[in-house]
Amino acid sequence: MCNCSEQTRCHHEALLPPTKACPALGDRLRSARSGDGSAVAEVASIVRLAAPIVGAGLLMYMRSLVSMLFLGRLGRLPLAGGSLALGFANITGYSVLSGLAAGMDPVCGQAFGAGRTSILTAALRRTVLLLLAASVPISLLWLAMHRVLVATGQDPDIAAAAYDFILCSLPDLVVQSFLHPLRVYLRAQSITLPLTYAAGAALLLHVPINCLLVHSLHLEIRGVALGAVCTNLNFLLFLMAYVYIFGLMHGNDGNGKASACATPAEEGAVEWRCYVRLSVHSCMSVCLEWWWYEIMVLLCGVLADPKAAVAAMGILIQTTSLLYIFPHSLSGAVSTRVGHELGAGRPERARLAARVGLACGAALGLVACAFAASVRGVWARMFTTEAAILRLASAALPILGAAELGNCPQTAGCGVLRGSARPEKGARINVAAFYGVGMPAALALAFWPARLDFPGMWTGMLAAQMVCAALMLHAVQSTDWAEQAVRALELMGAIVAEVDDDVKSVHADAAKAKADNGVLVVNW
Incomplete structure (x- = not known):
C-alpha cells in the first residue's frame, strides 16, 4: 500500500503523474x-x-x-x-x-x-x-x-x-x-x-x-x-x-x-547492474559495426594494389563518416521519442514514432544513394589526383551509395531498439549481419573465388547492410509495444522487477486493452 500523503500525489497512484509534476x-x-x-x-x-x-x-x-x-x-x-x-x-x-x-x-x-x-x-x-x-x-x-x-x-x-x-x-x-x-x-x-x-x-x-x-x-x-x-x-x-x-x-x-x-x-x-548491462550491450552494438570498417582498412593492405586501395578506402570512409551524421542524428532522435512515449505509458505513440523513424531512415537512404552516385566522378578529386586511387574510389562510390539504402534505416532501427531498452538485440543483429554475412561475402568477392578486388570488398559491405536492415526491420515490426510499455515501468522501478510471470501477463493484457486509448493504466 502507498503511504504517501495526498499533497505529494505519489507516482504509485497512476502511471501518469499530475501535469505540474x-x-x-x-x-x-x-x-x-x-x-x-x-x-x-x-x-x-x-x-x-x-x-x-x-x-x-x-x-x-x-x-x-x-x-x-x-x-x-x-x-x-x-x-x-x-x-x-x-x-x-x-x-x-x-x-x-x-x-x-x-x-x-x-x-x-x-x-x-x-x-x-x-x-x-x-x-x-x-x-x-x-x-x-x-x-x-x-x-x-x-x-x-x-x-x-x-x-x-x-x-x-x-x-x-x-x-x-x-x-x-x-x-x-x-x-x-x-x-x-x-x-x-x-x-x-x-x-x-x-x-x-x-x-x-x-x-x-x-x-x-x-x-x-x-x-x-x-x-x-x-x-x-x-x-x-x-x-x-x-x-x-x-x-x-x-x-x-x-x-x-x-x-x-x-x-x-x-x-x-x-x-x-x-x-x-x-540499479548499477542494469546500467552496466545496458551500457555494455549498447557498446557492443556500436563497436561491432565501427570495428568492421577498420578491419576493411586492414584487408585493403593485402589487395592487388595495397597503397591505392588503402588511400581509396580512407577517402570512402571519410565519405561514409560524413553521410553517417544524418542517420546517426535521426537514430538519437528516434530513441528519445520512443523512450518518451514508453515512459509515459503510450505504446501506440511509441509504435508510431518507431515507424516514422524507419520511414525517415529509408528517405535518408535514398538521398544518400543519389548523392554518392551523382558525385562518383568528382568526389575523389577533392582528395587526390592519382589515377589509380580515383579509379578505385569511383568504382566503389555507387556501391557505397547502395549500402546507404540499408545503413540509414537500420541505424534508425537501432535507435528504436535502444529507446526501448533492447540494445542486446541490436548487438546480435550486427554480429549476424556484419560478421556472419558481410565478412565472408567481402572475403569471397574480394579474394577468392570471385577476385573482384576492391569493389568486391565494398559489395560485401552492401550485403552486410542489407541483411542488417532486413533483420532490424523485422525486429521493430514484431515488437509488442504494450509489453515494452510494461518493461519501461519495470525499468523505472514502478513495477517490482521480481514479479512472477503471471503478474507480468496480467499487466501486459491490461496494457493491450488500454492501448487504443493512448494511455496505459496499471491496476495494483
Missing part, C-alpha cells in the same frame, strides 16, 4: 495541436530533435577536417602518424566510450517521459563514473601503443609520431567521459539546439587554438592533438554552463523547482 515535453503540445498521434506531427517532433544534432555533428566533422589540414601542412610523417593514431584511438577508445554512454538512452528517455527527472541525474552521474573507470584500461593501452605498433610491423618513425599524438590525446578520454553522457542527458529532455550552438562556439576557437599550439608554441603534431582536446573541452564547458544557468540538474523541471515525488529511493530505482 511532469517536465513538459517540448514536442507534445505542438503534436496535440497538429493532430494528436498523427504521423505528420511525429515527423515534426523527430525533425525538431534531429536537426540540431545534425548541425552539431557537421560542425564537429569540420573540426576533424581542420585538424587533418594542420597535420597535412606539417608534412607526410605527421599526417601519417596522426592518421594512424586517430584510427587506433577510434578502435580502442572513442568507440568504446561512445557505446557505453549510449546505455543512458533508454533510462533517460523513459524516465523523462514518466516525469522522473531525478533518475536522469542519477543516470548521468553513474554513466560518467562508468566511463571514467573504462578510461583507465584504455589509457594503459594507449601508453603501450608504441610497442604494440612496432611489434605489428609498423614503420618505427610513423609509430613514434603516432605515439606523440596519442599521448597528448590522453586528457581527451576524461573530457569525453563527461561530454558523451551530458549530450545524452540533454537530448533525453528534448534539448538539442544548445548542442549546435556549443559546437559552433567551440569550432570558432579551434583554428586560433591550433595556430597558437602548432605554430606559435612549435608543438607541431603534439599541438594538433592538444588542440582537439581543447576544442572538446570548450564544447563540454559550454554545455555545462548551459545546464548550470538553466537549472537542469538535481532533478529540476527546468524552472528551478524539483519535480514532485522525487525521492532518494527513485534515484536508486535503476
Whole structure:
C-alpha cells in the first residue's frame, strides 16, 4: 500500500503523474495541436530533435577536417602518424566510450517521459563514473601503443609520431567521459539546439587554438592533438554552463523547482547492474559495426594494389563518416521519442514514432544513394589526383551509395531498439549481419573465388547492410509495444522487477486493452 500523503500525489497512484509534476515535453503540445498521434506531427517532433544534432555533428566533422589540414601542412610523417593514431584511438577508445554512454538512452528517455527527472541525474552521474573507470584500461593501452605498433610491423618513425599524438590525446578520454553522457542527458529532455550552438562556439576557437599550439608554441603534431582536446573541452564547458544557468540538474523541471515525488529511493530505482548491462550491450552494438570498417582498412593492405586501395578506402570512409551524421542524428532522435512515449505509458505513440523513424531512415537512404552516385566522378578529386586511387574510389562510390539504402534505416532501427531498452538485440543483429554475412561475402568477392578486388570488398559491405536492415526491420515490426510499455515501468522501478510471470501477463493484457486509448493504466 502507498503511504504517501495526498499533497505529494505519489507516482504509485497512476502511471501518469499530475501535469505540474511532469517536465513538459517540448514536442507534445505542438503534436496535440497538429493532430494528436498523427504521423505528420511525429515527423515534426523527430525533425525538431534531429536537426540540431545534425548541425552539431557537421560542425564537429569540420573540426576533424581542420585538424587533418594542420597535420597535412606539417608534412607526410605527421599526417601519417596522426592518421594512424586517430584510427587506433577510434578502435580502442572513442568507440568504446561512445557505446557505453549510449546505455543512458533508454533510462533517460523513459524516465523523462514518466516525469522522473531525478533518475536522469542519477543516470548521468553513474554513466560518467562508468566511463571514467573504462578510461583507465584504455589509457594503459594507449601508453603501450608504441610497442604494440612496432611489434605489428609498423614503420618505427610513423609509430613514434603516432605515439606523440596519442599521448597528448590522453586528457581527451576524461573530457569525453563527461561530454558523451551530458549530450545524452540533454537530448533525453528534448534539448538539442544548445548542442549546435556549443559546437559552433567551440569550432570558432579551434583554428586560433591550433595556430597558437602548432605554430606559435612549435608543438607541431603534439599541438594538433592538444588542440582537439581543447576544442572538446570548450564544447563540454559550454554545455555545462548551459545546464548550470538553466537549472537542469538535481532533478529540476527546468524552472528551478524539483519535480514532485522525487525521492532518494527513485534515484536508486535503476540499479548499477542494469546500467552496466545496458551500457555494455549498447557498446557492443556500436563497436561491432565501427570495428568492421577498420578491419576493411586492414584487408585493403593485402589487395592487388595495397597503397591505392588503402588511400581509396580512407577517402570512402571519410565519405561514409560524413553521410553517417544524418542517420546517426535521426537514430538519437528516434530513441528519445520512443523512450518518451514508453515512459509515459503510450505504446501506440511509441509504435508510431518507431515507424516514422524507419520511414525517415529509408528517405535518408535514398538521398544518400543519389548523392554518392551523382558525385562518383568528382568526389575523389577533392582528395587526390592519382589515377589509380580515383579509379578505385569511383568504382566503389555507387556501391557505397547502395549500402546507404540499408545503413540509414537500420541505424534508425537501432535507435528504436535502444529507446526501448533492447540494445542486446541490436548487438546480435550486427554480429549476424556484419560478421556472419558481410565478412565472408567481402572475403569471397574480394579474394577468392570471385577476385573482384576492391569493389568486391565494398559489395560485401552492401550485403552486410542489407541483411542488417532486413533483420532490424523485422525486429521493430514484431515488437509488442504494450509489453515494452510494461518493461519501461519495470525499468523505472514502478513495477517490482521480481514479479512472477503471471503478474507480468496480467499487466501486459491490461496494457493491450488500454492501448487504443493512448494511455496505459496499471491496476495494483
